[in-house]
Amino acid sequence: MDLAVAAAAATDGLSMKNKDRNCIGSALAAATCTLLGTTALQPVQAQEDPGWDFNTSLLYYGEGDDRVQDLSLKTLSRRTFVDDRILSLGLTIDALTGATPNGALPQSFPQTFTKPSGKSTFTTPPGEFPIDDSFRDTRVAISADWEQPLGRLYAMNVGVSASAEFDYLHLGLNAKLSRDFNNRNTTLSGGFAFASDQLDPVGGIPDPLSQMRIVRDDDDDNGNSGRSSNDSKEILDLVLGVTQVMSRNFLMQFNYSYSDSSGYLNDPYKILTSVDPVTGEAVPVPQIPGTEGPSHLNYYEHRPDSRSKHSLYTQGKYYMDGKVLDASYRYMTDDWEIDSHTIDMRLRWPVGDGKYLEPHLRFYTQTAAEFYSISLVNDGQPLPEYASADYRLGDFDAITAGMKFGWKTGGGNDMSIRLEMYSQSGNVSSSQLIGSQADQDTYPDMDAIIFQYSYQFGK
Amino acid sequence: MKPVRPDRGIRVDAGDRCLKGQFSAMASPCEVLVDSDDIAAAEHLTSLVANEAWRIEDKFSRYSPGNIIDRINTARGEGVPIDDETAQLIDFSVTLNELSDGKFDITSGVLRRVWRFDGSSNVPTRDAVIEAMKQVGWHRVDWKSQILTMAPGMEIDLGGIGKEYAVDRCAGLLRNTTDAACLINFGGDLVATGKPTRRDAWKVGIEALNAQKHESDRLVNLVTGGLATSGDARRFLMHDGIRFSHILDPTTGWPVPDAPRSITVAADSCTQAGMLSTLGMLKGAQAEAFLDAQGVQFWSNRGNGATSCGQA
Numbered sequence: 001m002d003l004a005v006a007a008a009a010a011t012d013g014l015s016m017k018n019k020d021r022n023c024i025g026s027a028l029a030a031a032t033c034t035l036l037g038t039t040a041l042q043p044v045q046a047q048e049d050p051g052w053d054f055n056t057s058l059l060y061y062g063e064g065d066d067r068v069q070d071l072s073l074k075t076l077s078r079r080t081f082v083d084d085r086i087l088s089l090g091l092t093i094d095a096l097t098g099a100t101p102n103g104a105l106p107q108s109f110p111q112t113f114t115k116p117s118g119k120s121t122f123t124t125p126p127g128e129f130p131i132d133d134s135f136r137d138t139r140v141a142i143s144a145d146w147e148q149p150l151g152r153l154y155a156m157n158v159g160v161s162a163s164a165e166f167d168y169l170h171l172g173l174n175a176k177l178s179r180d181f182n183n184r185n186t187t188l189s190g191g192f193a194f195a196s197d198q199l200d201p202v203g204g205i206p207d208p209l210s211q212m213r214i215v216r217d218d219d220d221d222n223g224n225s226g227r228s229s230n231d232s233k234e235i236l237d238l239v240l241g242v243t244q245v246m247s248r249n250f251l252m253q254f255n256y257s258y259s260d261s262s263g264y265l266n267d268p269y270k271i272l273t274s275v276d277p278v279t280g281e282a283v284p285v286p287q288i289p290g291t292e293g294p295s296h297l298n299y300y301e302h303r304p305d306s307r308s309k310h311s312l313y314t315q316g317k318y319y320m321d322g323k324v325l326d327a328s329y330r331y332m333t334d335d336w337e338i339d340s341h342t343i344d345m346r347l348r349w350p351v352g353d354g355k356y357l358e359p360h361l362r363f364y365t366q367t368a369a370e371f372y373s374i375s376l377v378n379d380g381q382p383l384p385e386y387a388s389a390d391y392r393l394g395d396f397d398a399i400t401a402g403m404k405f406g407w408k409t410g411g412g413n414d415m416s417i418r419l420e421m422y423s424q425s426g427n428v429s430s431s432q433l434i435g436s437q438a439d440q441d442t443y444p445d446m447d448a449i450i451f452q453y454s455y456q457f458g459k
Numbered sequence: 460m461k462p463v464r465p466d467r468g469i470r471v472d473a474g475d476r477c478l479k480g481q482f483s484a485m486a487s488p489c490e491v492l493v494d495s496d497d498i499a500a501a502e503h504l505t506s507l508v509a510n511e512a513w514r515i516e517d518k519f520s521r522y523s524p525g526n527i528i529d530r531i532n533t534a535r536g537e538g539v540p541i542d543d544e545t546a547q548l549i550d551f552s553v554t555l556n557e558l559s560d561g562k563f564d565i566t567s568g569v570l571r572r573v574w575r576f577d578g579s580s581n582v583p584t585r586d587a588v589i590e591a592m593k594q595v596g597w598h599r600v601d602w603k604s605q606i607l608t609m610a611p612g613m614e615i616d617l618g619g620i621g622k623e624y625a626v627d628r629c630a631g632l633l634r635n636t637t638d639a640a641c642l643i644n645f646g647g648d649l650v651a652t653g654k655p656t657r658r659d660a661w662k663v664g665i666e667a668l669n670a671q672k673h674e675s676d677r678l679v680n681l682v683t684g685g686l687a688t689s690g691d692a693r694r695f696l697m698h699d700g701i702r703f704s705h706i707l708d709p710t711t712g713w714p715v716p717d718a719p720r721s722i723t724v725a726a727d728s729c730t731q732a733g734m735l736s737t738l739g740m741l742k743g744a745q746a747e748a749f750l751d752a753q754g755v756q757f758w759s760n761r762g763n764g765a766t767s768c769g770q771a
Contacts, residue, residue: 023752023753023754024558024738024753025753025754025755027554027558028554028555028558028731028734028735029727029731031550031551031554031555032551032627032727032728032730032731032734034547034550034551035547035548035550035551035624035730036624036627036628036631036728036730038631041727041728041731042652042683042684042727043683043684043727044683044684044685044725044726044727044756045660045681045682045683045684046679046680046681046682046684046686046725046756047660047679047680047756048677048678048679048680048756048758049662049677049678049679049680248748
């Protein structure tokens with residue numbers, strides 16, 4: 001719901017007295033009929049000419065220490081038809097290089113790992129988080145959305161999406177229905193999204209908690225490796241929301257969402273270091289002459305095959321003198337025992353001449369998944385059922401701080417540039433640290449920079 | 460017999476999928492678009508519209524010596540008997556005066572003696588405005604039994620209603636005369652009487668006042684109803700770096716602060732559209748909020764390409 005319209009509707013509904021003062025339509029219509037000597041006027045049928053709108057942007061996302069770099073080109077085309085029916089078509093192309101740390105712990109000595117393909121190795125110097133930096137990928141994503149009113153109070157939205165990259169295929173569909181109440185001061189909405197994703201990792205799907213392989217030439221995924229080549233997961237999201245006009249200048253939104261993922265939820269490239277129970281150092285594996293392979297003992301991670309999340313989200317938009325404050329908070333909890341809190345704030349500050357500045361601050365914190373572990377202990381005991389050292393499942397805090405500057409071009413179109421810094425730092429509980437791990441980096445902190453240029457224009 | 464005026468002729472040409480009649484009235488270029496190929500019919504309809512427009516112009520222009528407005532404004536305190544049509548326009552303006560808490564006032568023209576909106580920096584003195592305000596205000600007028608009495612020096616001006624009224628009157632004439640869909644456009648105040656047969660709707664451009672290139676900023680499809688625009692980028696005063704809009708608040712005698720450069724409103728009739736856009740301008744910074752509350756479609760222009768619109 002457009003806030004200006006919503007806010008107007010709010011005034012309309014505040015009180016009869018107020019309504020009488022503000023809404024002069026019927027008195028004016030009556031006076032006009034008298035003036036023109038008619039009893040009824042033909043109702044107006046006017047509509048702004050529908051057309052295409054294009055929103056294009058170029059985004060650079062770069063993580064420090066030569067980790068993931070993404071150059072993303074995005075276009076969203078919107079065609080508005082008569083009666084407020086809207087078709088949106090999206091196309092995004094990402095060029096990705098670099099990778100995230102593979103989960104193994106840094107050591108005081110070099111470590112060698114077999115690449116996911118199983119065809120070669122790479123060696124990480126002492127003190128560094130192991131990263132297979134040969135990774136390159138291109139992702140293409142498309143989406144189509146259709147939005148239309150259903151009668152006077154309902155509106156619906158249906159969409160499909162697909163994306164493909166070398167080792168991943170996503171197909172999704174979504175639908176939403178909303179209804180206005182209370183003079184359009186309240187909007188209730190309910191929706192769902194379903195996604196079916198297929199993973200086709202380089203080198204096939206490793207068995208959970210199996211040891212990293214040695215390099216073999218005859219590998220063809222389906223042959224001697226004994227690995228299946230692909231697996232899949234399904235994700236169902238349900239959202240219930242209410243948008244409420246609180247006053248002329250104040251709009252609030254509340255959402256509850258439930259998300260259920262099932263299927264293959266592992267990251268097939270992530271491993272855990274097996275460490276000595278006393279020193280905490282990686283356990284070397286005996287080298288077989290004439291072969292190439294990992295220098296130390298590692299296991300592929302294993303996550304549960306289902307995950308359900310509950311989130312509560314609230315957002316407030318406050319208009320004051322042309323400035324717009326947009327603040328939101330999200331609480332998420334899931335059955336992997338990750339709890340997260342997100343606070344996001346933006347202030348759009350007009351600086352005259354159609355220009356504006358928009359500072360942005362975001363704080364994020366999460367607890368670790370119950371099976372998050374920086375390493376596995378090689379003490380002869382059976383391995384735990386589930387384990388992952390993926391830093392994204394650990395206990396960490398993140399801050400995003402940025403600034404956007406927007407302006408109107410001579411032709412009346414919108415342009416903006418945005419620069420943001422992202423900083424993520426982890427907290428590994430001391431109970432997890434064994435021996436020398438206390439003196440090592442055990443969580444790969446990360447800084448990233450985001451730069452975006454956007455251009456929005458009509459037909 | 461009426462005197463022949465050289466500026467009062469009509470012309471009919473082929474337009475885009477319609478016939479286009481043109482003439483000049485009320486200091487504006489006027490058009491009648493007729494959804495027809497019959498040139499004789501289009502000439503007839505155009506002259507019908509033109510004659511009505513000229514009649515209204517002659518009757519209510521404050522520049523025509525001897526007309527009712529001139530007689531009222533030169534009555535020097537005497538009561539002036541008013542004919543029915545003029546009385547209806549005055550009654551209408553009284554309703555608008557009440558609906559706008561006095562901000563719409565047909566006696567406010569006196570303020571033009573001190574405010575000259577010619578792009579210059581001639582801002583009047585506070586005393587000059589106070590002096591002029593002594594002759595402004597509908598509450599000072601005695602209006603009963605179709606007799607209007609006001610103090611010498613006061614003036615009324617129906618220019619704020621006249622053009623929209625003329626457009627709606629002419630639309631009524633066309634509706635009674637032809638089944639062909641027509642569009643009447645008097646210098647940007649317009650009415651469409653129905654859907655043309657050879658296109659979805661009449662296409663009306665709303666000009667961006669700041670646009671260097673003289674292109675329509677937005678295109679509106681109009682089938683029935685009126686569109687009217689208030690505001691004019693060329694009529695303003697600059698003083699100490701402050702831009703004074705030409706929209707004067709008759710309750711203060713000063714320009715309305717923070718008024719948009721222009722507002723276009725769509726409504727059932729041109730008169731309603733015109734009054735809503737005028738009242739919107741008089742709301743200054745609250746123009747858009749006011750129009751939102753009316754539930755009408757509007758487009759406001761605050762310069763620098765900053766346009767906003769509301770939808771019913």
